[in-house]
Amino acid sequence: MFSNKxxxxxxxxxxxxxxxxxxxxxxxxxxxxxxxxxxxxxxxxLNEMRFKTSDESPSGLKYAxxxxxLPPRLSQADDASLENELFLAKSFYESLLxxxxxxxASSEALNPALDMVERFSxxxxxxxLIIRAMICGLNNGGKHxxxxxxxxxxxxx
Amino acid sequence: MEVSTRAARTLESRxxxxxxxxxxxxxxxxxxxxxxxxxxxxxxxxxxLFEAFELLPPNSRVMSCRGSLLREFPxxxxxxxxxxxxxxxxxxxxxxxxxxxxxxxxxNVQPKAKKAGVEHAEERDTMSPFxxxxxxxxxxxxxxxxxxxxxxxxxxxxQVDCSNTRLPxxxxxxxxxxxxxxxxxxxxxxxxxxxxxxxxLYKALLAFHHCRLLQDATRRGFGSEVLYCMGAKVARRVLxxxxxx
Numbered sequence: 001m002f003s004n005k006x007x008x009x010x011x012x013x014x015x016x017x018x019x020x021x022x023x024x025x026x027x028x029x030x031x032x033x034x035x036x037x038x039x040x041x042x043x044x045x046l047n048e049m050r051f052k053t054s055d056e057s058p059s060g061l062k063y064a065x066x067x068x069x070l071p072p073r074l075s076q077a078d079d080a081s082l083e084n085e086l087f088l089a090k091s092f093y094e095s096l097l098x099x100x101x102x103x104x105a106s107s108e109a110l111n112p113a114l115d116m117v118e119r120f121s122x123x124x125x126x127x128x129l130i131i132r133a134m135i136c137g138l139n140n141g142g143k144h145x146x147x148x149x150x151x152x153x154x155x156x157x
Numbered sequence: 158m159e160v161s162t163r164a165a166r167t168l169e170s171r172x173x174x175x176x177x178x179x180x181x182x183x184x185x186x187x188x189x190x191x192x193x194x195x196x197x198x199x200x201x202x203x204x205x206l207f208e209a210f211e212l213l214p215p216n217s218r219v220m221s222c223r224g225s226l227l228r229e230f231p232x233x234x235x236x237x238x239x240x241x242x243x244x245x246x247x248x249x250x251x252x253x254x255x256x257x258x259x260x261x262x263x264x265n266v267q268p269k270a271k272k273a274g275v276e277h278a279e280e281r282d283t284m285s286p287f288x289x290x291x292x293x294x295x296x297x298x299x300x301x302x303x304x305x306x307x308x309x310x311x312x313x314x315x316q317v318d319c320s321n322t323r324l325p326x327x328x329x330x331x332x333x334x335x336x337x338x339x340x341x342x343x344x345x346x347x348x349x350x351x352x353x354x355x356x357x358l359y360k361a362l363l364a365f366h367h368c369r370l371l372q373d374a375t376r377r378g379f380g381s382e383v384l385y386c387m388g389a390k391v392a393r394r395v396l397x398x399x400x401x402x
Contacts, residue, residue, distance in 0.1 A: 061373055061377060064370060065370055065383065065387065067332050068370060069387050070316060071383055072386065074316065074318055075318070075326055077326060078327070085329065085331040088332055088335070089331060091369070094369075096339075098365070098369065103361075106358055109343060109353060110362075112183035113184070113346070115183065116183065116185065116186060116338060117335065117339065120335075120338075125259065127256070128253075131251070131252045131256075134185045135185070135243070138183070138198070139183045
């Protein structure tokens with residue numbers, strides 16, 4: 001008999017997630033989909049529609065300053081909103097761009113990070129299509145194999 | 158939860174946005190909002206490296222700590238073969254799990270408060286990232302192998318303020334995510350010239366971003382006390398630069 005104390009650990013929520021580990025090989029396979037084309041026009045950026053510059057969005061700038069600098073006398077309530085978070089990500093992206101222009105020597109090291117932040121600030125929500133496109137379109141990042149993680153297969157950390 | 162409904166609404170309102178060509182990138186970062194966690198994905202030749210980390214620390218840790226918290230990023234990592242990840246069987250389930258985890262709150266990971274002998278969901282506390290750092294990462298480790306991530310220690314100043322309101326103020330999880338993923342991307346890349354180490358470049362970038370925000374704030378006519386605090390912090394950042402200016 002299981003004791004009642006482990007009751008809270010029994011997975012009630014993600015039933016579907018178990019297909020992930022145990023049955024994903026046994027489940028009937030869907031017919032193979034055609035190879036992923038890079039005609040991923042369906043990938044939709046948000047920025048043209050929702051991003052505002054600091055002139056148009058004083059609340060976004062206020063939010064960025066509060067959360068980046070943590071000045072005294074902060075707001076006492078939750079002030080998160082999608083628009084503010086988008087402004088934060090976008091302004092960070094613009095800073096990285098500005099830095100690369102002023103310091104071209106850093107551009108090789110900075111480019112992968114810049115692409116990542118750009119993609120993140122464009123699509124704040126992950127949709128199935130974006131995930132698929134991004135995973136299938138991964139470049140070989142982490143150029144130096146010496147820096148790969150020296151893990152022992154099968155050994156849990 | 159309020160955030161998730163808001164999120165769902167923006168998802169619907171995105172259908173009429175113009176299309177954009179897609180180019181491959183080196184790193185991906187996924188923000189799993191409802192799980193308070195992020196997943197950082199890198200391709201290394203024939204393997205895909207997944208790294209996961211928690212974003213906001215639990216309230217109790219923040220409030221019992223003087224000064225800044227020392228936190229290690231990333232929390233755990235798993236290496237899966239590329240052909241496994243790109244197979245349809247994996248991708249379809251992975252996508253389903255990720256989209257579910259982004260917006261849905263599972264009762265198991267919600268912190269509880271006991272009131273009058275009954276447990277209630279404590280929505281003022283931060284979520285446990287367990288479903289990502291525990292469940293998803295363990296499944297990925299089962300498909301590939303579990304590796305020891307090269308962790309770095311981050312001093313992070315966190316704050317939880319709550320006065321006369323329902324939900325407290327937390328420092329932005331997106332800002333933490335941006336900083337950690339920038340640092341990870343720089344560390345993974347390692348194509349650095351003689352001038353820049355990855356840490357040096359990271360610090361310079363952050364100092365630059367702080368300066369830009371200060372510039373914006375000056376232009377927008379923020380109060381002098383805010384500008385003074387910002388100036389003081391910029392000065393500290395500039396002092397710590399490597400190589401020094």
